[in-house]
Amino acid sequence: MKAKNNTAPRMSDIAVKAKTGKNWKDWFAVLDKAGASKMSHQEIVKHQSEKHDVGPWWQQMVTVTYEQGRGLRDKHQRPGGYQISVSRTVNVPLAKLYKSFANAKSRASWLAENGLVVRTATTDKSMRVTWVDSKTSLEIGFYPKGAGKSQVVVQHSKLPDAKSSARMKTYWGDALDRLRASLEK
Numbered sequence: 001m002k003a004k005n006n007t008a009p010r011m012s013d014i015a016v017k018a019k020t021g022k023n024w025k026d027w028f029a030v031l032d033k034a035g036a037s038k039m040s041h042q043e044i045v046k047h048q049s050e051k052h053d054v055g056p057w058w059q060q061m062v063t064v065t066y067e068q069g070r071g072l073r074d075k076h077q078r079p080g081g082y083q084i085s086v087s088r089t090v091n092v093p094l095a096k097l098y099k100s101f102a103n104a105k106s107r108a109s110w111l112a113e114n115g116l117v118v119r120t121a122t123t124d125k126s127m128r129v130t131w132v133d134s135k136t137s138l139e140i141g142f143y144p145k146g147a148g149k150s151q152v153v154v155q156h157s158k159l160p161d162a163k164s165s166a167r168m169k170t171y172w173g174d175a176l177d178r179l180r181a182s183l184e185k
Helices: 013-020 024-033 041-051 056-069 094-102 104-108 162-184
Strands: 081-090 117-122 126-130 137-144 150-159
Touching (some): 013 024, 013 056, 024 056, 094 137, 094 150, 094 162
Antiparallel strands (some): 137 150
8 A cells, every 4th residue: 555645635625525425525425435545546437427427537636636636646647657748838830839749850859768659649739659668658649739839748648657757757847848939049
């Protein structure tokens, strides 16, 4: 069991109660009574599905919040490892932002890493990439944000632990700052 996580839930008591009929204190009591601290993620979700009138999205939200609150799951932890997400809005058209990732020469101007393997790409929309370690994955999304403005979201998955997820969150924040600076000059 992981150390108890004292991070506050991402959703307020008011929001969770409005959508599920219970606040966080109530959910934690219900799940504790059901023995959820000894259940797998899937078993906690199944319990909510069978015993409580909660939709699938809220089943996941309640389960993850419970697991984090009881120290069963770290922040950014997923079943397949840790996952982080970093985004930036850039004052350039979507096509130019996309090209800065898709074109190896353009990418080299702001990202020093060689050896990325692009598995799939949809022009001006998304890319799925195997990172240089050949173990972790990137999902990169590109979104229009108005005339001459666009957003990139980099999601890095399958990270082995909390330390590497924190390091990669910082890494991608710095990399996307360099990208924005190079595109907006």
